[in-house]
Amino acid sequence: MTPLAGYLLVAALLFSIGLAGALTRRNAILVLIGIELMLNAANLNLIAFWRYGPHPEALTGMMFAIFSIAVAAAEAAVGLGLVIQIHRHAKTTDLDQMNRMKG
Amino acid sequence: MIDTCDQIFVLLQHWLVSFLPAAWQTAAGVLLSVAAIVCLFPALFALTTVFERKGLARIQNRLGPNRVGPFGFFQPIADGIKSLTKEDIVPLSADAAVHFLAPVLLVVTVFMGFAVLPMGRNMVLVDLDAGLLFYFAMGASSELAVFMAGWSSRNKYSLLGAMRAVAQMISYEVPLLLSSVVVVMITGSLSLTKIVEAQNHYTWGLPHWYIFTPWGFAGFLMYAIATTAETNRSPFDLPEGESELVAGYHTEYSGFKFALFFLGEYVAMFSISGLGTTLFLGGWSAPFSFLTWVPSWIWFFSKLMLSIFVFIWMRGTLPRLRQDQLMNFAWKFVLPMCLLNLMVAGLWRFMGDGWLRWVVCSAILLLAYVGLGLGEMRRQRLGPRSYRYAE
Amino acid sequence: MSIVFYILAALTVAGGLAAMLLRNTVHCALALTVAFAGLALLFLNLDAQFAGFAQILVYIGAVAILVVFAILLTRGSETPKEGVYSRSWLAGLAIAAAVFAVLGWAVLQSARVLPHETAVPAVTVQQIGVALVGRYVLPLEIVAVLLTSALIGAVIIAIHEKVGHEKEEHK
């Protein structure tokens, strides 16, 4: 197995863990955590491809990862703000109980 | 001879390492430096606690500790023995694993920061290309340790203290980073050794330290405010306000774990003062060109101790702020000043040499300071206080 | 494949698994930081110094703290008594397993054509900076606008609407 394949496998595993968590957990915050894990797995892919790709000096993968980190930070802030607002409104963060569209 | 004095620690390390086989030499050298840092700063911490207590006492017309040993200088030994022999109490409902990990994480992250600080000519553990970023990454991780300590104790005071501490550290991290970015903009490097070298030359015997420029001076002031808040020192010591929160996030810690928190707090103060010294006060460079024969590490450590003295002085002078005052100050005064300072630094960089840029940059910063300061002063309405009692 | 890689991969995956499996929400958040730290170390292992430190600064220093704050603000720090998995957990698990199977199959199938050990790219922070304000200046500006709007948006979403609240109480 080449080193790149190892990194890609780790990233795939992490992505699947995050996906499984996001799909199965009840708590809205834990769903967000799962999404963060998926984003991070993607970042690992980007960096690994940058490192073992043909033109690392072009910095494409690295730049992609850096922008992705910045976007993830914004996403986390807005997502958690939404969760707090939902908690204030529905007094719960359990997604199974939030099955009505009526406020 | 002068060179030998200057490089004595580097030479000592090389000499000690030379006894080992060549393959191990690099690792052994790093280990040796780490051991030196890990021994030196706790010793400095012990000394500082005595000086701090004596200095504060003098400020308050007292004498301070003077019983243990000559002039009370063995006091930290007594304190150390006491905290080592005390019972280590973990509350019954506490989260034992997190409760144990918090002080360890704090001390580890705090000590990691020293890895990139140049403490003298050629005296830096790892000269990272992204040294400043590494330092701030480590500083940011220590916030998590504070939260872990407060949450795992299962104590309202601990949790409140931890939340205050984390909120405060997050808010003041923004001005801390922004005030340091100015230096990076002018130097064009994140490497701390390069930053020191950029400041290590002289005109008419005076050094080119960044504090002696308008943007550097403003940046240094903002940096000093932010570091005081970041290390939870008075007047920003709300997280451990003993009058309202017992001791904040380390209320439930006793014995050696408490000592670790105490150590972590002081070592963080040393490392962040060291960073301030490196960024604005020329690191290990001498203050006058005719003093360059004095070993560089002496300059670094004397500047470090001077900033510690200022920390203690401020602690002895200023009363504790309120939470809303703290946040208002961070977001409405320090942050705008830092952002303006970034622009001023850019202006300075592209205006070229000459007296004009001095006048323009100083005028902009001074005007902003006065304007924002007036706004800040007008906002505080002083009047008779109203008290509300529980019914 | 060095031993360091295996250790870091195990740390990261263990952190991720713990973040998704533990019952207590705060423990999950702390496990998440372990996963983040493992990823940062993997980045360093891939000679991406800048990305690694940025990962620590942003994820451990900001996102993890944000998550923890959100947990405490939504009173999620107590261990829930009933189940922590949703009713459709089996379907979710199946989907995730299928995704992993496909991804793993794709990686293993293409392992032959993937490049082997290459030379360490010598990239300084200065180069990254020059690229950021040179070739990638448009994305940088867009990210700046995005971050500002996210800041304002998060504040507006999370702000406590005092006026509306009082009106409701008066009714």
Place this chain on the structure above:
Amino acid sequence: MLGEGIIKGMVETAKNFFGSYFSAERLTTVEYPEQRIAPYEAARVFPFLVFDSKNHAGGTDWESGLRCVACQICEKECPPKCIFIEKSKDKKPDALGRLQFYPARFDIDISVCMSCQICVEVCPFEAIKMDTEFELSTEDRFGGLLLDRKQLAKSNQYYHQIHPAEATGVDAKLAAEKIKAHAKVKITDEAKTAAIAGAGA
């Protein structure tokens, strides 16, 4: 201007810091066990029982000279009830020569006493006064802080030492009372003799 107050405060504390090395005014601490400030005359800690060493009974020991007559007013008045008095069975002549009871037991629990001085205010015999002794720590938490009458008894000279002005006043008052009492005794004696004489006549 923002920051002006901070600078003023920093200057003041710097003055204190450096001044403490030069002027005694800026270093007011007294290093207690070696150096002491003379106690103020009005200082009060816990009560003690006064005895006259050159007393009416002719003895010089504390037991015969106690002014206390076990009237138990202080015991009743004491807010935290820290005084315990047991009256004697027999009587002894007091300072004025009258036959009075004396305390067979007189205990004060100074771990309970709150130094309110009410016992001193209510005592009609000037027998209980406030002490200035404050180094009372002991290893025995219960027994060591329960003082019996022997531990409580202090001489009038000691009272003069710790509260000179007050003690002089008390002495004068007692002397006046004594003269009055003697005069009364004389008057009654004279009256008696007169009556006897009258009866004889």
